[in-house]
Amino acid sequence: MSTTSTILPKDEAAAQGELNVQINGTWHRFAPGTRIADACNTVGAHVPCFCYHPKLAIAGSCRMCLVEQGMPPRLAPGQEPSYDAQGYQPLQWMPRAIIACANTVSENMGIRTTGNITAEARRGVLEFLLSNHPLDCPICDQAGECKLQEYSSDYGSGTSRFQEEKTKKGKNIDLGPRVNLDQERCVLCHRCVRFMRDIVGEEVLGAVGRGSNCAISCYPGLKLDSNYSLNTVDLCPVGALTSKDFRFKMRVWFLKSTPSIDVNCGTGSNISIWSREQEIYRLTPRQNDQVNSCWMPDSHRLNYKYINAEERILNPTVRTDIGAPQRESTWDACLKLSAEQLQKCEASKTAIIVSARMTNEELYLVRALAKQLGIKEIASVSRKGKSDGMLISADGNPNTTGEQMIIAEKATALEGICSGIKSGRITALLALGEDITAEAGLSADNIKNLDYLLTLAHSKNGTTELADVTLPGVTFAEKYGTMINVTGRIQRLNQAIEPIGNSRDDWSILRDLIILLGSEDEKLAALKSARDLVTIMADEFAAMAGLTWGSIGNDGKAIISTGVTIPLIEREQASK
Amino acid sequence: MSYTPIKRPKFSLADRIYIVAIAKGLCRTFKHLVLALTRRSRHREDFNSKGIGLCMPFPEQRWDERLPEYYRGAPTLVRGEDSRERCVSCQLCEFICPARAITVTPGEVDPASPCAKQEKAPKEFTIDMFRCIYCGMCEEVCPEQAIFMSQEYLITLTDRDKGIRDKETLYKLGGVRKGLVNKWNDHK
Amino acid sequence: MQFIIDCWNSVMGDPTWFYLITTIAKLALMFILLLLFVVLSVWIERRIAGWIQDRPGPNRTGIPIHLLQRFGSKEKQPLKKWLEYFGVPANSWIAKLCTWLRLDREIPLFGLIQPMADGAKLFLKQEMTPSYVRKGFFIAAPMFVLGPPLIAAAVLPFSSSVDTCYGAINMCVANLNIGVLWIFAFSGLSVYGLTLAGWASNSKFPFIGGLRATAQLISYEVAMGLSIIPLLMMFSTLNLQEIVQNQAENGWTLVPLWGEGLSLQRWVLLLPMCISFLIFVTSVFAEANRTPFDMAECETDLVGGYHTEYSSMKFASFFMGEYVAMVVGSALVITLFLGGWSIGLGADVCLADWAKAAAITGSDQAATCWQSILGCCAGWIVVLLQFVAFIVKLVAFVFFFVWVRWTLPRFRFDQVMKLSWLVFFEIAVINILLTAAILYFIQ
Structure with a gap:
């Protein structure tokens, strides 16, 4: 076949500023600099990760995201590259897996998230992680939303070969006024360390000890008392960091999550309200890169107790x-x-x-x-x-x-x-x-x-x-409605529980x-x-023209420009 | 889908007019009736029954010693040999209970107590015996072997409030279970 | 005293009053008899079911002694007090026997109280009427089920007639000349109850149940009606009392062993009569919605059938209606085929003659006191004997009903329909022709 008259896919992609990557046998295009983990996840080839978080710096410490990678063969001097019928170079698969979070995609790269090499690698990593894990899921607050549980059931071996004594580490350690640490459950992903260092800018947490005795700890004399400390609990993929407020209150599989927004300040952080029957158990941040990224302040997160409090007025x-x-x-x-x-x-x-x-x-x-x-x-x-x-x-x-x-x-x-x-x-x-x-x-x-x-x-x-x-x-958890935050974004409140x-x-x-x-x-x-009032108001206010309850969506819509910005989002966008 | 057609037996005319079959059936049931009334039912001695047919007249004659190991009576909570509350209030039983009879309120173990390592124990644990259907799913799902179906089958209440069994009652009924669980002590 | 007797004589002497009073008495007797029989047949049903399945059935329920405490007795165990009163020590064998019979706790009646306890329970249960039903029809439906069989029972003769000094009393509430038609007309009405219940419940399973009941009852009504035509041809009357009288004199339809029953014609007619009997009995089963024809309420596919949405006394009405239908159906089978109240083997004729003779002797001036009393009572004794015969037969047939129920499994609905339209209907028609031929050719 002639290659002169047709444009090769690599040139075509390059013209759009993209790269060709084969994932599990199908070719896709991604922008240069995309992490392999992100690339795989966007096309539905799930890559399990503990330490990788899109908002945090890369650590590459958990080795859970190992995938198989292939590249075109290195050419001998003077050798012309060969192309197959679709115009791609043949792939040569590496004999060992690479981590998907710390590597970015490149032209004509092949990735396999299934197959023996990755399955074996994941099984091995999980076996190492579980060798010292206390397996106290019945009392662990994370059970039900624990990455280690999920991956063990998806990729783990199901049985243990570990005969030795498990390493003893600290349990129920008081890290700060709102956070508790169980070092035995920790998988040492360092997400909390990176969050406190990079996002909050307070160097409070670090890893101490070596090998089996490595553990997360506060630096001497310091406490995890930042107003953003509970975000580390959300970040923790296992139950090592737990919220004192939510500790032993309710198992997560009983909770219903309702997308809503925070009403404690003009930012209107996006949240999920976790409720069971008529009781609210916790609020967690919901990702919205225009409003609150993945975080929310502790003071706002814990300000829900008044909903079921004695002070509520029950009758007119x-x-x-x-x-x-x-x-x-x-x-x-x-x-x-x-x-x-x-x-x-x-x-x-x-x-x-x-x-x-x-x-x-x-x-x-x-x-x-x-x-x-x-x-x-x-x-x-x-x-x-x-x-x-x-x-x-x-x-x-x-x-x-x-x-x-x-x-x-x-x-x-x-x-x-x-x-x-x-x-x-x-x-x-x-x-x-x-x-x-x-x-x-x-x-x-x-x-x-x-x-x-x-x-x-x-x-x-x-x-x-x-x-x-x-x-x-x-209160905000019992009603539907919309609010416009300081940046002029209209966002929805959803009803999580019936009026009390x-x-x-x-x-x-x-x-x-x-x-x-x-x-x-x-x-x-x-x-x-x-919800129907939104449509009525849309006729009256120019800023809301054409809006309906449904079109606002869970992420909201910017409708007014106020010139006010959210500092954290500014920083995040500047760092990209 | 593959399926195997069943070959239906060919019925003769005598079969198809039913009368003979019906008469045979009537004879069979009448035989049972007579045998039951004359206390000569088959397998009667196996059951050691003293009543009509194969029945044990209940309050006078009981089958307690014949209860099988797997008999599912009222669910109870048990303590370990070290008198530790085995339940860690993981609420899996509450989750699995098809009749929603179980309500668990989780609580924390006093850090000064000998089983502080367990951290979590039920503050309240109630089983609504009016709702319980004795399916045994709670026993099956329990990761701590804390809930067991007892052999108690005589649950006659004179007071509606007693139908909702609280933690103390359940522990009293369950008693102590042999077999030390090292999961929550220093041996691990 | 004399005044009361005079009043009585003058009232009873008037034929209108005589007729009215005797009819009301018979009505009351029949009504009480039927309802008692319903209760009894429930008990029979459950006991027999138990025995067939190697268990005792309800044998416990008696009249609890502690009820006496409610009515003022201060003793916890009155039995002990009574025994003490008679000087029986508490550890004697009599006391032990009483304890063994559980006389210290209750008056045992072999569980006969059970249906009454059930009835009381149903009566006291919460009456629930779902919000989505058609109220009027929903309430009317149970009445339609319970009422018609009770009305149909009016023409059933439960004994022969008796001569009194005021006139003859025919032991049948309404001695109609169209008795058979009356029964068919009214038992056919109860299908409206089932259909209404199914439709008014406004719920799918009752609706299907109601439809099935309608289809089934209409189908079997046809077979049932056609099946007894040969019998009516033989007796040439529709009056049930006359039919029974005829059987008493000339042999039961199925047992022609005396009187004219010994003739060749009757013996040849036995074949069509047996066919009639089979079809009729099967149809009665179907009409009464009994297993193996309880398609309208089979729990496995229709929850509870047409009465799924009913509770408390409304449900009890359906329940009772079904048993009344069963009792009336049994009575009809007995009346038509098994000689009704007739004692059999020509005994009825002899007894009637004896009664007549006794009456004549008794009315004679020369009669002794003893003879005159006998003369007055002879007719009543005969009637009573025949009534007992009727009850015995009825109990036996109710037993048969129950026996069949606990033996045969339920048919499939298409089989039920096929049986009626493709088998019974044809056989019944052929049977009529056969009977006509026999009656014409064999004299």
Whole structure:
């Protein structure tokens, strides 16, 4: 066949800046510099790894990712390369396996992830790893999501030939305030060491000892107390590093994971909520390279206890008369009463304080409520703090951008409302999702000036103690909704558990209130879920044009440019 | 798919009008009836039964000594020879239980106790005997040989609350199991 | 006293009142008899099933003594007190025998209380009506199943007639001239109950069960109807009381051993009668939805069949309806083929003559006191004897029903249908022609 008239695949690929690689007999194209492990995984040829993590530096220490590699034969001087019918050079397979994580692909390379050499190599590696492994899976929190378990069942030998005593190492070692270490379970992948060194920038962890006695440990005098320390638990492929918070709480196979987002700051880190029945057991970061990479701060991760706490309000409470004690009520009666009372309030003397912790849908309904009541004064409480230079944003509210988009054009200053309350100009207040005694700058005495205070809250706080009507809403884990983070990315919250007690979705409370106040909006009346509100809002706000709940996806969509960036993501993208 | 066609027997006319077969069958069952009533049933002496047919009249005559080794009675928890709680609350039984009768609340072992190396033990362990179907899957799945089907078959309750057996009850019923498990001590 | 007797005489003397009162008495007797028989046949069913399977069946349930405590007895074991009262020491053999008979715990009745305990349990169970059913029909269906067999039983003669001083009482609730047709008409109605139950349950298995029941009952109704035509041709009447009377005098349909039964014609007619009997009995099994024809409720493929969604007393109604149908079916077979209340071997005729003679002697002025009492009671004694004969036959046939159930496995549905339409229907038609030929040619 003639090779002059046809273009060879290597030239064709080179023209696109790619390389030809044969994986398990099929030719694929990859960008130069792609790691063999990544290349194999993208085409579905799974390569098992312990130490390799796409976000961390390469260690190549676990040897689990051994694959068979082939290259074209080295040419003798003056010899012309030969090509087969498809235009590829023949492959010569190396007699020994190479690691897939530390090597990159090259032109006309062949990789085999199946076959005797790799199977034997993997079996051998696993046998070595298991020779000192304590096999305490029944008490190990990692069981069920443990790489060593998975690979042993997939590639291991099933029986042990190890007759000797296993090496004894430290168990249940206190590494820091939130992390525990079991050195016997460790496979010495060094993922935690690399994470703390490279991503967090704190050299806390290292390996000590040699051979069988090698173990991970904190450097003397140091503790693993970084606010990102729990990410090492996620990274750990086995159960060596375990979270003190999640320790022995529940086996992972009982847990249901719901993709959602973190609501503790403006970054809106992507998370998974792990729940069983009506209980939430842990939150873990979910990979999103535009928002939080693979990480999240410990302070946010552990801030879920309030969801099932005693402080939750389980029933709507009302005060039937001035000075009367608060009394539990039913939803129908409570909403009817609130609607009657709100209609009696003078619009010019009424104000609304909303929260930028509410979802876009709820804020949209608050706006509709204000319109229905004719209220002109709406303000939100801002929470400005300091960024930690990683993932925690300077903005303490998760939905400031959304609040500005939906409410801000009408918003008045919070100070105006506060002074109005103090001077007695404002006599009725709707505090929605915000504790006005805490961060709004109002004291309990100021609030007593008010004739009427309605509040929407999920837990008891200073405001609910004083409120005439308290409508129990839900926390982030119990509702659907969207929020726009500081970079202008719209992201979804998903419901992980049903509303606790008799509390109800905030949006449905607001919707019912609007309808009871006399709105004849048929679209609102027909709503079944907050998810449908996205479509309605898409018609109204230019930034959301064309969006539906489904099109937002689990990763969210950048819809507004705010100019704000997330430092950790900046660094990660710069290092590529 | 391959299959082998079964050759059906050819029926004669006498077979096909059923009457003879029915009469034969009626004779057979009547014979059983008579033998049962006259206490001459076959294999009666094997069962040592004192009632009609092959039956042992239950509360008076019991088959306890004839219970097979593998008899599946009520599930119980056992302790080891070293009086260690064998259960490490891995919750596999809770997972496998088809009737969802088992509820385990995991807890931590007191670090000062002699079996501190086990680290984990159930804080609460309840088996709802109203739901239990005695399938024995919990016994089969248990990696620690901590749950066993006892030979207890007489579970008559006068109080609904007693149907839900807690940890103490289960350990009391299970008792101590012979055979030291070295997995959680220093011998490993 | 005299006044009451006068009143009684004047009321009973009026033919309308006489008819009304006797009919109501017979009605009550028949109704109680049937329901008792239902209870009894449940017990028979379970005991026989047990024996056939080498086990005792329900033999324990008695009247527990501790119930007496509820009614005021302060003793925990009243037996001991009674024994003490009679001076029997607690360790004597009498006391031991009583303990062995479990008299210290309960009054044993061979488990006869079991069906009643079951009934009480069903009565006290939670009544569940699924939300998705058609309420009206769902509630009506069990009534349709239980009602018709009870109504059909009205024409069944359970004894011969008796002469009283006020007139003759025919021991049959309604002595209709179309008795056979009446039974067919009403037993056919119960299929509506099954169909309605299947349809109103709004659930797939009951629906299939209901459909099967409909198809099966309609098919066997045909075979059943055709099968007894030869018999009716022979007796030339549709009145059941007359049919039985005829059998009492001239030999049972299947046992022609006395009276005219010894004639050649009757012996030749035995062949078509036997064929009729086989078809009829099989059809009764099918009509009563009994194994081997319980296609409508076979647990293995239909959960519970048409009554899957039923509970408590509604379910019990189906259950009872089935047993009533079985009892009525048995009674019908006995009436048509086995001489009904007739004692047999010509004894009925002799007894009737004896009763008549005794009555005449008794009414005679010269009769002794003894003779006059006998004269009054003779008719009743005969009726009672015949009633006992009827009950014995009925129990025997119920036993046969049960026996068959625990012997034969269930048919497949296509086999059931085939048997009815391709076998029984043809044979029944041929049988009619055969009978006609015999009646015409052999005199």
